[in-house]
Amino acid sequence: MDKLKVYHSLPYPLKVLGASLHGYNLNHWRYGPETERLVEEALERDTWSAEQWKNWQEERLAFILHLAATRVPYYRDHWQKRRAAGDTASWEVLSNWPILKKYILRENPKAFLVEDNAAQGFYIEHTSGTSGTPLTLYQSRSTLHHWYAIYEARIRRWNHVSRNDRWAIIGGQMVTPFNQTKPPFWVWNQAFRQLYLSSYHISDVNTESYISALQTYQVRYILSYPSSLTALAESVIRKNIKVPPLQVAISNAEPLFDYQRAAISEAFHCPVNNTYGMSELVCGASECEHGSLHLWPEAGIIEVMDDEKDEKISQYVIGRIIATGLLNSEMPLIRYETGDRGSLKEGTCTCGRHLPVINQIDGRMDDVILTRDGRKIGRLDPIFKADMPIQEAQIIQEDLETVRIKYVPGSGYDHDQLLSQRLHERLGNMNFIFERVESIPRGSNGKFKAVISKVRN
Ligand SMILES: [Zn+2]
Numbered sequence: 001m002d003k004l005k006v007y008h009s010l011p012y013p014l015k016v017l018g019a020s021l022h023g024y025n026l027n028h029w030r031y032g033p034e035t036e037r038l039v040e041e042a043l044e045r046d047t048w049s050a051e052q053w054k055n056w057q058e059e060r061l062a063f064i065l066h067l068a069a070t071r072v073p074y075y076r077d078h079w080q081k082r083r084a085a086g087d088t089a090s091w092e093v094l095s096n097w098p099i100l101k102k103y104i105l106r107e108n109p110k111a112f113l114v115e116d117n118a119a120q121g122f123y124i125e126h127t128s129g130t131s132g133t134p135l136t137l138y139q140s141r142s143t144l145h146h147w148y149a150i151y152e153a154r155i156r157r158w159n160h161v162s163r164n165d166r167w168a169i170i171g172g173q174m175v176t177p178f179n180q181t182k183p184p185f186w187v188w189n190q191a192f193r194q195l196y197l198s199s200y201h202i203s204d205v206n207t208e209s210y211i212s213a214l215q216t217y218q219v220r221y222i223l224s225y226p227s228s229l230t231a232l233a234e235s236v237i238r239k240n241i242k243v244p245p246l247q248v249a250i251s252n253a254e255p256l257f258d259y260q261r262a263a264i265s266e267a268f269h270c271p272v273n274n275t276y277g278m279s280e281l282v283c284g285a286s287e288c289e290h291g292s293l294h295l296w297p298e299a300g301i302i303e304v305m306d307d308e309k310d311e312k313i314s315q316y317v318i319g320r321i322i323a324t325g326l327l328n329s330e331m332p333l334i335r336y337e338t339g340d341r342g343s344l345k346e347g348t349c350t351c352g353r354h355l356p357v358i359n360q361i362d363g364r365m366d367d368v369i370l371t372r373d374g375r376k377i378g379r380l381d382p383i384f385k386a387d388m389p390i391q392e393a394q395i396i397q398e399d400l401e402t403v404r405i406k407y408v409p410g411s412g413y414d415h416d417q418l419l420s421q422r423l424h425e426r427l428g429n430m431n432f433i434f435e436r437v438e439s440i441p442r443g444s445n446g447k448f449k450a451v452i453s454k455v456r457n
Helices: 003-008 012-030 035-045 050-071 073-084 102-107 141-159 207-216 226-239 258-268 416-427
Strands: 123-127 135-139 167-171 186-189 194-198 221-224 248-251 272-277 284-287 293-295 300-305 319-325 336-345 357-359 390-397 402-409 431-436 451-453
Touching (some): 035 141, 102 336, 141 272, 194 207, 207 226, 226 248, 226 258, 248 258, 258 272
Parallel strands (some): 167 221, 221 248, 248 272, 390 451
Antiparallel strands (some): 272 284, 293 357, 300 319, 319 336, 336 357, 390 402
């Protein structure tokens, strides 16, 4: 029996215990006695001048590039090959480095680990990634402590909430089995003081239960995929349900569109703030009270590149976001193609912070899958975990009964049955058609869509 089945068979109090134990373990990786100091320091850096940031990033970049070129197998081999071919380009200059594609990282993640790293323990992150490319990532406690301190400072504290407040999240974990028709469609995680709400049970029938859970658990703010929270918000508005006041709704993991912001704000009577980040920890950004999405310069250096050529383009022009991680010194990723699109904007925000501003994360714009019983299901990429050799995948809803999965298999792929099981757990009884393809076509503007619906919803 797999872990999920065991969890689903537990009575609710034991689910709470299971989720909380998982949370305490994550807390250990993410936070330590130095966290509050790191948060204060991150907030102080908000007021650094552009010059201070430039100097800080240059120094840190020199360290990371040296580390990668000399002690990371993948990059050391790369430079040795170039040297053998007579290439004398310096590895001290970022623009001399190749663009790193996601599939290369996916194929051999350990080749990106710094050698002889004093055998420190790693948190192993299995991610579904964007565009259905699953990854395995290695992160030390120290790296995670720094990342989550910045997260605490620039996402929570900017919005006058903290990790000690009670909060809710709508995410991709299967906290409740698909076939369950009665609440709870959530689990309380005591370690995080977090109400984890299922993203697989949002429908007009269940909206009142969701809202009363927010009330019962007295949550102060909510973090959610905008697609899921918009589905809930639209239902709240349609049904004219009274909701408890929230301090803020924080949008993550997908682009936030104006219509979504308006619906969420109307339903929950609070501001909606956008964030941008990724499990690879090479890039992070959060929205200030003046509506600018400020980059976190400690996380990485961002270059925006042309769609066709590996060349930087000027500010305000949208292109591919390429990031060089500065935070993670166990698994350095240099000029990593994030799969997202956006543009950089120079100058100072009216909020007074000198953190650079990224314009318009023009990334995925996924549809939701509509089930026969009226549920709207957003992100499905948790089904493509790192145990699955898939390069890219796309989920297409043909009609209320049929879902087509297009995928580019990696070596050793033989997982249709496992994929079918995971889809069944999230979407119930539907016909799943698997289609092997050479590549997944991009939509207009080169946008990748992980989920396409041909059903009106
Ligand atoms: Zn600002």
